[in-house]
Structures are given as structure tokens and as C-alpha cells.
Amino acid sequence: MVADALNVERADPDSVAVDVPADLPALPASRHYRRARQDRGAETRQKLLLAALDAFGRYGYEGAATRDIAKRAEANLAAIVYHFGSKDALHRAVAEYVVGQMAARTGDSIDRAAQALEGTVDRPTARRLLQDIIDANINSMLGEAESELWGRFIMREQMEPSSAFDVVYDFMSHGQRATTHLIAILLGLDPRSDEATHRAFAISGQFVIFRVAEPMLLRRLGRDALTSHDHAEIRRIVTENIDMLVGEKLTRDD
Numbered sequence: 719m720v721a722d723a724l725n726v727e728r729a730d731p732d733s734v735a736v737d738v739p740a741d742l743p744a745l746p747a748s749r750h751y752r753r754a755r756q757d758r759g760a761e762t763r764q765k766l767l768l769a770a771l772d773a774f775g776r777y778g779y780e781g782a783a784t785r786d787i788a789k790r791a792e793a794n795l796a797a798i799v800y801h802f803g804s805k806d807a808l809h810r811a812v813a814e815y816v817v818g819q820m821a822a823r824t825g826d827s828i829d830r831a832a833q834a835l836e837g838t839v840d841r842p843t844a845r846r847l848l849q850d851i852i853d854a855n856i857n858s859m860l861g862e863a864e865s866e867l868w869g870r871f872i873m874r875e876q877m878e879p880s881s882a883f884d885v886v887y888d889f890m891s892h893g894q895r896a897t898t899h900l901i902a903i904l905l906g907l908d909p910r911s912d913e914a915t916h917r918a919f920a921i922s923g924q925f926v927i928f929r930v931a932e933p934m935l936l937r938r939l940g941r942d943a944l945t946s947h948d949h950a951e952i953r954r955i956v957t958e959n960i961d962m963l964v965g966e967k968l969t970r971d972d
Contacts, residue, residue, distance in 0.1 A: 763801045765791035775870035813882035817889040823858040827851045831896040844903040845966045859929040869929045904964035
């Protein structure tokens with residue numbers, strides 16, 4: 719009986735059962751009905767993704783309950799099976815969603831750097847390309863309300879790697895390779911060396927800390943949220959720090 723009920727939910731997890739006479743001929747669904755049903759399904763899927771993003775980030779894979787995720791999304795439990803297949807698949811879908819959102823905001827700067835690095839890059843150009851990546855990350859982390867959820871999910875994967883860690887790693891390592899290579903050019907290092915990697919992570923920490931430690935920063939500042947002035951100040955300070963760390967002051971082409 720449970721399996722039969724689940725099969726009904728899988729057919730349409732948002733539907734409400736009604737009694738229909740057996741001899742009543744089936745009517746073809748209108749185009750508007752089919753479109754509305756598709757829209758409702760897409761909306762439910764997105765709500766499940768965002769609810770799962772918050773739950774997995776807060777409680778980890780093991781601690782997040784699918785029943786709670788469904789409740790947060792105002793969906794029934796079987797909707798998770800219908801849209802994703804399993805809790806593990808939902809977790810991976812969340813990782814792909816986070817990576818997709820971040821790539822949409824930072825991917826262009828990383829791709830430009832990677833393309834430039836296929837040739838010869840001088841120090842001033844390396845510094846500008848590095849700054850483009852840093853600015854894109856700062857804008858993404860500080861300018862998006864949802865980025866708090868992305869950051870928490872990624873931090874959880876860093877502390878407790880799961881089957882979804884590869885999704886996060888593949889995306890972040892692409893950016894890290896470009897960053898490491900640019901820093902190696904600026905510091906005269908072999909981009910494959912451990913030192914270049916360590917320095918790249920240390921420099922990334924210059925801006926990542928403002929996402930990770932934002933609650934502490936806000937309490938110290940006595941504010942509920944960072945202002946546009948705070949964002950500008952953070953960019954200025956990070957830029958000046960990196961100028962000193964890599965020994966090349968940022969210059970612009972324009």
C-alpha cells in the first residue's frame with residue numbers, strides 16, 4: 719500500500735487525489751494545463767533545492783532530514799524522489815546548483831585568465847588578471863544574499879567531504895589553478911610547486927574571510943549588514959594587501 723501511494727506521488731507529487739467515474743472518457747490536457755503543471759513542477763524543484771541547500775549547509779548530509787527539507791519547501795516527501803531520485807542525488811544537485819551560481823558570477827574572470835595563461839603573461843597583466851578574479855569573488859560573496867547559503871554549504875563540504883565534494887572541488891580547483899599560476903608569475907615561482915599553491919590559498923583567504931567571518935565582523939562593527947561603503951573598503955584593503963604580498967602594484971589598462 720505504501721509503495722502504491724509512493725507511485726501515485728511519483729506520477730504527480732503536487733496533485734490532489736479525486737474520485738473519477740471509471741467510464742468517464744479521458745480528456746486531452748490543454749496546452750495551458752500542461753504548461754502550468756510544468757511550471758509548478760519547476761517551482762517545487764527549486765524550492766526543494768533551496769531548502770536542501772540550507773539544511774545540508776547547517777546540519778551536513780547525515781544531519782539533514784529529507785522530511786524536514788520537504789516541509790521547508792512546502793512539498794510532500796515523495797516530491798524529493800520524484801524530482802531527484804534519492805537524498806544522495808538531491809545533495810549532489812545542491813552542489814551542482816551552488817557551483818552553477820558561483821560560476822555564473824566568477825567564471826568569466828577565471829576563463830580569461832586561463833586563456834591568457836596559454837601564452838606569455840607579464841607581471842602587470844598577471845596582476846590585473848588576478849585582481850579580476852578577486853573582484854568577481856568579492857562581488858559574489860558580498861553582493862548576493864544567497865551567497866551566505868553557498869558559503870555555508872561549501873564550508874561544510876570542506877570540513878566533512880561527502881560524495882558531492884568532487885563537484886565543489888572540480889569547480890574550485892579550476893579557479894585555484896589559474897590563481898596559483900598568476901601568483902607564481904608574480905613571485906617568480908614554479909606554478910606546480912607546493913609554495914605556489916600555499917601562497918595562492920593564503921591570498922584567497924584575504925577575501926574569503928569576509929564571507930566566513932561575517933557574523934563576527936558585523937558584531938565588531940555594530941551593524942546588521944555590510945554597507946556599500948564596507949564593500950568598497952574591503953576591496954581597497956584586499957587590493958593593497960595583495961599588492962604588498964606579490965610585489966606588484968595593481969595598474970589598469972583604462
